[in-house]
Amino acid sequence: MKPIVEYLDYRMYMREFYEERKRTSAFTWREFSKLAGFSSSGYLKLVCDGKTRLCSAGAESVAKAMALSGFHVEYFCSMVKFGDAKTNEKKQEAYNEMQRLADGNKIRIFTLDTEAFPIKPFFFFQKKIITFIITLV
Numbered sequence: 001m002k003p004i005v006e007y008l009d010y011r012m013y014m015r016e017f018y019e020e021r022k023r024t025s026a027f028t029w030r031e032f033s034k035l036a037g038f039s040s041s042g043y044l045k046l047v048c049d050g051k052t053r054l055c056s057a058g059a060e061s062v063a064k065a066m067a068l069s070g071f072h073v074e075y076f077c078s079m080v081k082f083g084d085a086k087t088n089e090k091k092q093e094a095y096n097e098m099q100r101l102a103d104g105n106k107i108r109i110f111t112l113d114t115e116a117f118p119i120k121p122f123f124f125f126q127k128k129i130i131t132f133i134i135t136l137v
Contacts, residue, residue, distance in 0.1 A: 004072050005102040008095075010059070010079035015048045017066050035065035053084045075101045 001020050007013040021027035030041040036058070038044065044062070046052045054062060059080040063073040075098060082094035 004068070004075050005098075005105070007079060008082065008098070010054070010076060010083050011048050011050060013076070013079065014044065014062065014066070018044075018048070032065060036061045037065075054080050056080070071101050071105045 001016055004013060018027065018029070018032055021032075029045040033041050033044045036044065038058075038061070043052070047054055056077060059077045060073065063076045066076075068076055078094050078097040078101065082091055082098060085091035085094055
């Protein structure tokens with residue numbers, strides 16, 4: 001599954017989450033709805049089919065059911081606001097929030113020259129540059 005920040009449509013994200021779980025286990029729409037705390041077994045299927053929508057509390061419940069945490073929950077809730085916005089102004093606000101969250105949580109790659117740091121001989125480095133991947137949180 002792609003990272004959440006590559007999605008703008010929460011319904012597509014939910015459907016791909018469901019399909020991924022279904023492919024690896026006996027996951028059903030009933031189980032997904034139950035995990036999210038909904039009494040209707042087919043509610044999340046209706047959401048994914050575009051026949052109904054999620055409220056903000058429902059978005060948080062679904063995010064927890066999908067085991068999202070940290071900024072991923074915020075991003076998912078912003079996707080719901082974006083997808084369900086009735087005016088262009090509200091849609092733009094939600095999109096700006098999604099963009100802010102995505103920009104603030106990107107992975108950055110930088111390099112350090114190993115000559116600046118003493119390396120003990122038992123380390124078998126063949127390159128002169130060590131690449132570090134740092135996640136900004």
